[in-house]
Amino acid sequence: MIEIIGVSKSYNRGAVKAVDNVSINIRNGEIFGFLGPNGAGKTTLIKMIAGILNADEGTIKINGMDIKENPLEAKMQFGFVPDDPNIFSRLTGLEYLNFMADVYKVPAATRLGLMQTLLQRFEIAAAAGDLIQSYSHGMKQKIVVIGALLHTPPVWILDEPMTGLDPRSSFDLKKMMREHADAGNTVFFSTHVLDVAEKVCDRLAIINKGRVILSGSMQEIHTQLGAKQSLERLFLEITENE
Amino acid sequence: MNRMLALLKALLINSLGISVIRTKARTDKLAYLKLIALGALIIAGLAPTIWLYAKMLIQGYDLLAPIEQQGALLVLGIVLVSTMIFFFGIFYVINYFYFARDAQNVLALPLSGWQVLGARFSLVLVYEYLTQLPFLLPPLIVFGLKSGAPLAYWLYACLGFFLVPLLPLSLATIPTLIIMRFANLGRRKDLFKILGGIIVLILAIGYQLFIQRTGINNMDALLIQNLLTEQNGVIKMISRVFPSAQYLALALISAEKITGLLNMLTFTALSGLALALTWLIGDRLYFKGLVGSSETTARRKVITSSDYSKMSRVAPAWLSYCRKEILLLFRVPTYFMNCVLTNLLVPVFLIIPFLFQPQDEKAIPWAELIAQPGLQTILMAVIVGAVIFLSGSNAVASTSLSREGREFYISKYIPLSYRQQVLAKLLSAYILAISGTILILIGAIIIMPLDLTQIFTIFIVCLTAIAPVTEAGILIDIFRPKLDWDNEQKAVKQNFNVIISILFSILLGGSVIFIVIRWIDSPTMAAAFMITCFSLVALVLYNLLMTKGIEQYRKIEG
Numbered sequence: 023m024i025e026i027i028g029v030s031k032s033y034n035r036g037a038v039k040a041v042d043n044v045s046i047n048i049r050n051g052e053i054f055g056f057l058g059p060n061g062a063g064k065t066t067l068i069k070m071i072a073g074i075l076n077a078d079e080g081t082i083k084i085n086g087m088d089i090k091e092n093p094l095e096a097k098m099q100f101g102f103v104p105d106d107p108n109i110f111s112r113l114t115g116l117e118y119l120n121f122m123a124d125v126y127k128v129p130a131a132t133r134l135g136l137m138q139t140l141l142q143r144f145e146i147a148a149a150a151g152d153l154i155q156s157y158s159h160g161m162k163q164k165i166v167v168i169g170a171l172l173h174t175p176p177v178w179i180l181d182e183p184m185t186g187l188d189p190r191s192s193f194d195l196k197k198m199m200r201e202h203a204d205a206g207n208t209v210f211f212s213t214h215v216l217d218v219a220e221k222v223c224d225r226l227a228i229i230n231k232g233r234v235i236l237s238g239s240m241q242e243i244h245t246q247l248g249a250k251q252s253l254e255r256l257f258l259e260i261t262e263n264e
Numbered sequence: 265m266n267r268m269l270a271l272l273k274a275l276l277i278n279s280l281g282i283s284v285i286r287t288k289a290r291t292d293k294l295a296y297l298k299l300i301a302l303g304a305l306i307i308a309g310l311a312p313t314i315w316l317y318a319k320m321l322i323q324g325y326d327l328l329a330p331i332e333q334q335g336a337l338l339v340l341g342i343v344l345v346s347t348m349i350f351f352f353g354i355f356y357v358i359n360y361f362y363f364a365r366d367a368q369n370v371l372a373l374p375l376s377g378w379q380v381l382g383a384r385f386s387l388v389l390v391y392e393y394l395t396q397l398p399f400l401l402p403p404l405i406v407f408g409l410k411s412g413a414p415l416a417y418w419l420y421a422c423l424g425f426f427l428v429p430l431l432p433l434s435l436a437t438i439p440t441l442i443i444m445r446f447a448n449l450g451r452r453k454d455l456f457k458i459l460g461g462i463i464v465l466i467l468a469i470g471y472q473l474f475i476q477r478t479g480i481n482n483m484d485a486l487l488i489q490n491l492l493t494e495q496n497g498v499i500k501m502i503s504r505v506f507p508s509a510q511y512l513a514l515a516l517i518s519a520e521k522i523t524g525l526l527n528m529l530t531f532t533a534l535s536g537l538a539l540a541l542t543w544l545i546g547d548r549l550y551f552k553g554l555v556g557s558s559e560t561t562a563r564r565k566v567i568t569s570s571d572y573s574k575m576s577r578v579a580p581a582w583l584s585y586c587r588k589e590i591l592l593l594f595r596v597p598t599y600f601m602n603c604v605l606t607n608l609l610v611p612v613f614l615i616i617p618f619l620f621q622p623q624d625e626k627a628i629p630w631a632e633l634i635a636q637p638g639l640q641t642i643l644m645a646v647i648v649g650a651v652i653f654l655s656g657s658n659a660v661a662s663t664s665l666s667r668e669g670r671e672f673y674i675s676k677y678i679p680l681s682y683r684q685q686v687l688a689k690l691l692s693a694y695i696l697a698i699s700g701t702i703l704i705l706i707g708a709i710i711i712m713p714l715d716l717t718q719i720f721t722i723f724i725v726c727l728t729a730i731a732p733v734t735e736a737g738i739l740i741d742i743f744r745p746k747l748d749w750d751n752e753q754k755a756v757k758q759n760f761n762v763i764i765s766i767l768f769s770i771l772l773g774g775s776v777i778f779i780v781i782r783w784i785d786s787p788t789m790a791a792a793f794m795i796t797c798f799s800l801v802a803l804v805l806y807n808l809l810m811t812k813g814i815e816q817y818r819k820i821e822g
Contacts, residue, residue: 034291074676074822097679109671112595113588116572124584125678134572151571 024048024071024177024210029080031066040066042232043080048210048225053203055223056212059261063232064212065105068181071210072102084177098126100177101170105212107162107186111155115146115165118154119172126173133172140168144191159186167195178202180211184218196222220253230261267375271383278366278750279387306760309767314398321406334407339513341403342424345396346432346506352395353429353436356388359598359753361437362444362554366750371554381546385437392429400425407516417519420528424512427535431508434538441545444553508534581680586688590695592667593660598752599667607658607696611650611703615710630712640718641790645777647708648725648794654700655730656769661693661737662761665745665820669755672747673822682817686809689738697730721791728795731802732772735809737765742813745820772801 024046031041041063048054058064069075071082073089073096082089087096110118116137123133141147144164146157154162163186170178178199184192199209199222213219219226220240227237236243243256277283288296321337328334361367361384370380404421407413508531515527579587593599633639655661668675675685705723708714714722740761749755756762776797784790 037291069673069822072677074673076819076821094679094681097677102677104673106670109674110588110592112592117591120577121584121588122678124579125581125680127581130578133578138572 023050023083023085023208024054024179025081025083026067026071027081027083029067029070029077029082031063031070031075031078039232041070041077044229044232044234045080046227046234046237048208050208051203051206052224053199053209053211053222055219055226056210056229057214057216057219057226057257058212058229060214062229062261064229065181066232067229068179068210068212071179072100073097098173099175100179101173101175103163103167103170103178103180103183105181105185107159107166109154109162109166112153114153115141115150115157118165119150119169122169123172126175128173136172136174137168140171143194144168160188160191163187164191171198177208178210180209182213183211184213184215216253216257228257228260235260268379268382271370271373271375271380272386275383275387276390280390284748302760306763309763310398314402317398318402318406321403322410325406325410329410334411335513335517337403338407338516339509341400342428342509342512343506345400345428346509348399349392349396349429350432350436352392353388353433354440355753356391357433357437357440359751360384360388361440361550364751367554371551376547377550378543378547381550382543385433385542385546389429389433392433393426396425396429400428404516413516414520416524417516420512420515420519420524423528424516424531427532428512430535431538432506434542437542438545441542441549441553445549582684582688585680585685586691589664589689589692593692593696596667596752598756602756603658603660603663604696607654607660607700608703610654610657611700611707615707634712634714634718637787638785640787641784642781643712644718644722644725644787644790645780645794647704647722648729649773649777651701651704651726652729652733652769652773653766654704655697655733656737656773657762657766658696658700659756659759659762659765660696661690661734662741662765663746663756663759664689664693664738665741666747666749666755666759666761667752669747669749669752670822672745672820676820676822682814683810686738686742686813686817690734690809693734693737694730697734698727701726701730718787721787725791725794725798728798728802729773732798732805733765733769735802735805736768736772737761739805739809739813740764740768742809742816742820747820747822772798 025048026044026046029041029044030039032039044063044067046054056064056068066075070077071084071089073093077090084096084099087099089096110121113121119137120133123137128136138147141150144167146161146164146168149157149161154165157165163183167180167183170180180199183195187195196218199211203209203224223240225237225239226243227234229235236246238246240253285296285299288299324337325334328336361381373380404425408417408421411417511527511531511534515524515531518524518527593603634643665672701723705719705726708722709719744761746755746759746761776794780790780793784793
């Protein structure tokens with residue numbers, strides 16, 4: 023569960039408001055999609071949830087743990103996939119995964135099996151011993167996703183996770199997201215791809231210029247706007263009118 | 265030409281951060297003022313050194329003028345700067361031509377080889393002008409003023425200033441272009457960078473040895489007499505290192521004569537020729553070498569279960585973090601060369617002059633010196649001083665956050681407390697500092713006949729001495745981390761935090777050692793005093809790091 027209550031963040035001493043009084047409640051057992059045009063504030067909000075940026079105002083709780091008050095406990099609750107998978111390029115894939123496993127205190131007994139299963143599932147087992155700098159964009163994305171899932175976190179926070187993934191891996195990830203949510207966990211992810219949002223999400227929110235302008239289940243959103251229009255049309259209309 | 269200039273403009277704005285400064289001036293006045301204050305501080309910090317250099321030049325002029333060898337000052341400056349530019353040039357060219365993150369992107373633009381090469385060459389040239397400014401300007405000005413030089417001198421000096429780097433930079437560029445084209449070392453770029461770095465260092469050591477062997481020490485009186493009686497004899501000797509330098513020097517010295525003009529024309533022609541040759545070769549070879557320079561090797565070998573279990577040993581989070589720090593220091597070539605290799609090679613450099621002294625000279629009577637308590641104290645203080653200076657200047661602690669760059673956000677979201685992260689950074693810096701300490705001690709043992717007690721005492725003093733220096737380094741970097749860079753060089757080489765750390769180590773080491781040398785005779789007393797001083801400072805800094813430092817670490821956003 024992620025509770026975002028009245029969160030704001032501005033840059034340049036208040037001149038640019040990146041996130042403006044956002045409140046969202048993401049429940050257990052659901053996949054929540056976060057949509058918005060480029061520069062709408064998606065990544066800023068996600069970074070605040072992950073503890074990378076400090077919110078100016080508001081509270082963020084992950085499974086009841088406040089990211090400001092109990093940062094370490096809160097951080098143990100989630101696995102995070104950043105929008106840019108360029109990380110530790112001079113470590114090998116295995117060294118990176120091992121580092122993440124140490125940091126998230128993954129016990130020796132489960133670590134090995136989990137690593138192997140995930141590496142095989144994402145089809146990069148053969149590259150695990152090579153330096154990350156030799157990976158393609160998609161492979162880097164995969165290793166980061168694996169690193170985020172090693173400690174079997176109840177909450178997944180994924181910033182543009184499908185970018186660069188091949189169709190099979192993208193399909194697998196979506197399937198894993200579904201399984202994870204169905205097991206009573208939380209998945210929160212941002213995307214530009216409206217098709218993905220429409221097919222995968224239980225609920226979604228559309229953010230523009232730092233403010234949530236629409237949120238709810240797909241059905242609610244459609245009824246709210248009356249017409250039987252596609253998400254793409256809807257997205258274009260509401261982001262244009264702002 | 266227009267396209268080349270357009271590219272150069274974009275490169276300059278990007279790498280000098282001009283737009284960043286402009287944006288700050290517009291949106292964040294405080295940050296802008298801080299930037300200006302920092303600039304002023306750097307100039308103020310450098311001013312005394314430059315003033316000292318100028319004073320030395322003035323004295324040198326007065327000394328050399330009676331024997332009509334004052335021109336040596338000019339040639340010395342030109343040769344020094346040319347050598348420096350050549351060595352820096354090798355690194356700059358490799359990094360900015362081939363391994364910059366945006367290097368490959370230009371391949372997709374409708375530009376020809378010489379245009380891109382020209383723009384990148386000019387960018388490096390701008391860096392070289394900035395580098396040579398404090399070294400070349402003082403001798404040019406001192407000579408001009410002291411000799412009451414004619415207008416032609418000042419004209420030649422201005423022109424010469426801009427021409428000086430062309431030849432050495434071309435000499436650094438051409439071999440790199442050829443090697444990169446034919447050896448396609450791009451695929452092993454990390455290895456290439458490290459090997460290149462080591463070769464440059466070997467050359468530097470060899471050069472040092474060469475100068476020592478053929479230096480003034482070994483010259484007989486007749487040679488010196490010949491050198492001094494021949495007009496501008498010294499110029500000819502010094503300029504053997506960089507032969508083209510003498511043309512500019514001779515042009516400046518006899519600026520009012522026709523020979524001056526001829527020398528100036530020769531120098532200009534040589535520089536122009538070097539430039540033309542570089543661009544011509546670059547037009548043919550640059551793109552061919554650049555294609556594939558971002559490729560890397562990978563084995564893509566299936567990993568067996570035993571490999572897995574070997575590689576996935578469980579460690580405490582802080583230890584794993586510390587190991588990651590050290591792994592990256594060794595694997596990223598720029599970090600390896602600036603942080604690790606300096607740490608290991610500086611001691612070697614310090615020892616060489618003692619090992620290769622000319623045999624006929626009387627060796628330093630170390631045994632006699634060490635027998636006297638007062639001198640023993642001084643020797644101990646000097647060794648400790650060297651250790652402090654080395655650990656302050658090795659750039660491990662003072663760039664520990666900066667090195668993370670844009671990846672710093674990872675440190676923010678992992679569930680490892682900031683306190684443990686800082687301690688892990690401190691530990692990795694401390695380990696590197698200890699390795700340097702051990703090497704300096706080994707050097708000292710080779711040179712001087714120290715007994716076990718002395719070695720042990722010095723080692724303990726050094727262990728306490730490096731603690732405050734590494735702590736200060738990390739504190740400095742926490743308060744002004746340089747995270748926004750596109751080239752690893754900027755994190756360590758072009759990071760002012762390293763200079764602040766060096767200044768701190770000089771201040772701390774200098775004041776403690778000064779007290780020891782001035783007032784303490786007994787080696788035991790000196791050791792006790794130093795251990796107490798360094799431990800106290802270390803304690804204070806540790807507290808500061810764990811309170812204010814952690815607080816600041818929390819505020820930094822990724």
